Amino acid sequence: MDNIVDYIKTQIETIVSQSVKDLMVKGIFPEFELTGVNVEIPREKGRGEFSANTAMQITKKVGKPPRMVAEEIIKNMKLEDSYIERVECAGPGFMNFYLKKDWLTDALKLIEEKGADYGKINFGKGKRVMVEFVSANPTGPLHMGNARGGALGDCIASVLEAAGYDVTREFYVNDAGNQMEIFGRSLEARFIQEIRGEDAVEFPEDGYFGEDIKERAREYIKEYGQDLIKQPSEIIRKTLADYALEKNLKSIKEALGYYGINFDVWFREKSLYESGAIEDTLNYLKNNGFTVEKDGALWLSAEAAGIEKDEVLVRANGLCTYFAADIAYHRNKFVDRGFDWVINLWGADHHGHVARMKAAMKALEIDPDKLDIVLFQLVRLYRNGEIARMSKRTGKSISLMDLLDEVGRDAARFFFNLKTSGSHLDFDLDLAVSQSNENPVFYVQYAHARICSMLSLLEGEGLRVPLAKEVDFSLLDSKEERELMTKLAELPEEIKSSAVTLEPSRLTRYLMDTAGLFHSFYNACRIKGEKKELAEARLFLAAQTKTVLGNVLRLLSISAPERM
RNA sequence: GUGCCUGUAGCUCAGCUGGAUAGAGCAACGGACUUCUAAUCCGUAGGCCUGGGGUUCGAAUCCCUUCAGGCACGCCA
Numbered sequence: 001m002d003n004i005v006d007y008i009k010t011q012i013e014t015i016v017s018q019s020v021k022d023l024m025v026k027g028i029f030p031e032f033e034l035t036g037v038n039v040e041i042p043r044e045k046g047r048g049e050f051s052a053n054t055a056m057q058i059t060k061k062v063g064k065p066p067r068m069v070a071e072e073i074i075k076n077m078k079l080e081d082s083y084i085e086r087v088e089c090a091g092p093g094f095m096n097f098y099l100k101k102d103w104l105t106d107a108l109k110l111i112e113e114k115g116a117d118y119g120k121i122n123f124g125k126g127k128r129v130m131v132e133f134v135s136a137n138p139t140g141p142l143h144m145g146n147a148r149g150g151a152l153g154d155c156i157a158s159v160l161e162a163a164g165y166d167v168t169r170e171f172y173v174n175d176a177g178n179q180m181e182i183f184g185r186s187l188e189a190r191f192i193q194e195i196r197g198e199d200a201v202e203f204p205e206d207g208y209f210g211e212d213i214k215e216r217a218r219e220y221i222k223e224y225g226q227d228l229i230k231q232p233s234e235i236i237r238k239t240l241a242d243y244a245l246e247k248n249l250k251s252i253k254e255a256l257g258y259y260g261i262n263f264d265v266w267f268r269e270k271s272l273y274e275s276g277a278i279e280d281t282l283n284y285l286k287n288n289g290f291t292v293e294k295d296g297a298l299w300l301s302a303e304a305a306g307i308e309k310d311e312v313l314v315r316a317n318g319l320c321t322y323f324a325a326d327i328a329y330h331r332n333k334f335v336d337r338g339f340d341w342v343i344n345l346w347g348a349d350h351h352g353h354v355a356r357m358k359a360a361m362k363a364l365e366i367d368p369d370k371l372d373i374v375l376f377q378l379v380r381l382y383r384n385g386e387i388a389r390m391s392k393r394t395g396k397s398i399s400l401m402d403l404l405d406e407v408g409r410d411a412a413r414f415f416f417n418l419k420t421s422g423s424h425l426d427f428d429l430d431l432a433v434s435q436s437n438e439n440p441v442f443y444v445q446y447a448h449a450r451i452c453s454m455l456s457l458l459e460g461e462g463l464r465v466p467l468a469k470e471v472d473f474s475l476l477d478s479k480e481e482r483e484l485m486t487k488l489a490e491l492p493e494e495i496k497s498s499a500v501t502l503e504p505s506r507l508t509r510y511l512m513d514t515a516g517l518f519h520s521f522y523n524a525c526r527i528k529g530e531k532k533e534l535a536e537a538r539l540f541l542a543a544q545t546k547t548v549l550g551n552v553l554r555l556l557s558i559s560a561p562e563r564m
Numbered sequence: 565g566u567g568c569c570u571g572u573a574g575c576u577c578a579g580c581u582g583g584a585u586a587g588a589g590c591a592a593c594g595g596a597c598u599u600c601u602a603a604u605c606c607g608u609a610g611g612c613c614u615g616g617g618g619u620u621c622g623a624a625u626c627c628c629u630u631c632a633g634g635c636a637c638g639c640c641a
Contacts, residue, residue: 091584
């Protein structure tokens with residue numbers, strides 16, 4: 001067993017549905033199909049550890065008022081050999097389940113037994129899932145959108161790993177196509193300007209205006225001299241683009257490293273051209289009637305694919321669109337590499353792309369439900385109370401590295417995972433820089449450091465963390481102790497929920513809750529100076545809390561300091 | 565104009581596969597350091613869940629509509 005909450009939920013489901021079936025057999029309830037039993041943890045205290053609303057759901061089918069239905073079900077339950085102590089009918093017809101205390105004892109024993117693995121579950125059963133994220137254009141440094149997508153994607157990947165999936169983290173390198181052209185032209189212009197002066201050549205209107213482009217041109221000259229300028233334009237562009245691309249990728253990798261993100265695969269768009277994958281995919285679509293030709297271009301047919309309007313795949317000039325490459329890329333993910341599930345993280349400005357991507361999957365006979373797109377709202381940067389517009393092209397953007405220098409990896413990762421991906425995020429730089437206690441990451445880390453410091457201090461006084469079998473759990477009976485233990489017991493279930501919803505923000509909230517309950521426990525329940533049995537029981541609880549906080553922080557790649 | 569996202573406490577947000585008295589964190593106010601880390605705790609106050617209508621035993625949650633903000637609608641990526 002790795003998830004006691006899930007275990008008990010299942011137990012309750014079984015008991016309830018068995019009771020309902022028995023009532024049907026006895027003729028007290030009419031025959032009907034029970035579609036499922038909903039077991040929840042009530043939000044409010046004092047309503048049992050779990051509750052079920054089955055009676056209200058089936059009240060019509062039974063033909064009796066919900067409270068009466070609930071009473072009947074409760075009367076017929078067989079509670080032997082379960083964690084359930086008693087069941088009450090409450091409110092409009094809820095069944096509230098009160099558990100025997102040993103469920104918490106067993107939960108704490110589980111933490112001791114699993115240690116650093118506590119929280120991991122086998123929900124995913126080893127299913128192969130790819131999480132593709134960041135995938136920033138390698139034409140410049142990583143910006144705040146990449147920062148949010150990076151923290152989100154990496155934590156989604158980690159959550160899925162903890163939930164028992166076989167996870168691959170992938171970065172799609174857009175090293176082909178139109179923006180590489182623009183990249184080359186921008187570099188060429190800066191290169192010439194660098195050598196012959198600002199006015200020697202006009203900078204392309206749609207070019208990348210960032211300082212980093214000038215920087216790369218200068219670096220090239222420093223490294224290889226000026227001879228390249230004698231070459232034809234085409235050669236200059238290609239040479240500079242290849243040179244700058246690798247430089248950029250290197251610094252992107254470096255920044256991501258500081259950010260705690262390591263990709264398993266860096267997939268090159270160019271390889272799709274070289275392997276013929278794009279051509280194959282286009283042929284497939286053509287041969288199966290999903291394309292139309294008009295105005296000299298090849299389009300994905302709206303009618304055949306079931307989308308709103310036709311989308312260009314191959315331009316009149318013979319070059320493929322990003323969309324065409326992306327279809328081939330996803331075919332590669334599913335067909336060539338056999339992933340069971342693919343998750344992409346896109347900025348919300350790409351939402352229009354979702355429907356046609358899924359439609360393309362369907363055309364390729366790939367189940368579109370196997371592709372999940374997590375859209376995250378873009379980050380708005382505030383400085384001095386004003387919106388700081390971030391754009392690669394203005395050259396005034398704040399890069400991921402700038403952010404990490406200012407606020408550090410821990411705060412950045414925590415902050416970006418504080419809110420659900422769909423919510424807008426205003427990032428106040430002044431606040432983030434201030435590193436005050438307004439930043440919740442300190443609150444959580446402080447709890448961890450506090451436990452560590454307490455454990456070592458008490459150990460110095462001869463008080464060691466006991467083994468679970470030496471602990472008298474009946475002594476842990478205060479409100480603070482019970483609430484903390486309950487929270488610790490819920491971690492595996494919380495990981496499951498995070499995996500199902502693809503929302504790691506649940507875990508940062510879980511951390512804050514757990515830290516808060518620990519701080520309350522710490523203030524209400526002293527250890528030093530108490531009788532040995534009580535002191536040891538509390539010490540044991542503190543040690544398990546440390547394990548839980550440490551495990552979740554580690555899962556999110558946020559440090560768990562021993563002292564602060 | 566069409567489509568997608570968002571609207572909940574002063575601020576930032578949870579809750580949204582319908583459930584019980586709508587929850588946190590900041591900020592505000594009042595308390596707690598001779599006692600294991602006060603980066604902490606305890607308490608108080610704070611709400612027409614944008615407005616309106618519908619569905620039903622029951623709606624912040626589902627449906628319709630209004631208003632407000634963001635985004636996308638290119639042979640860009």
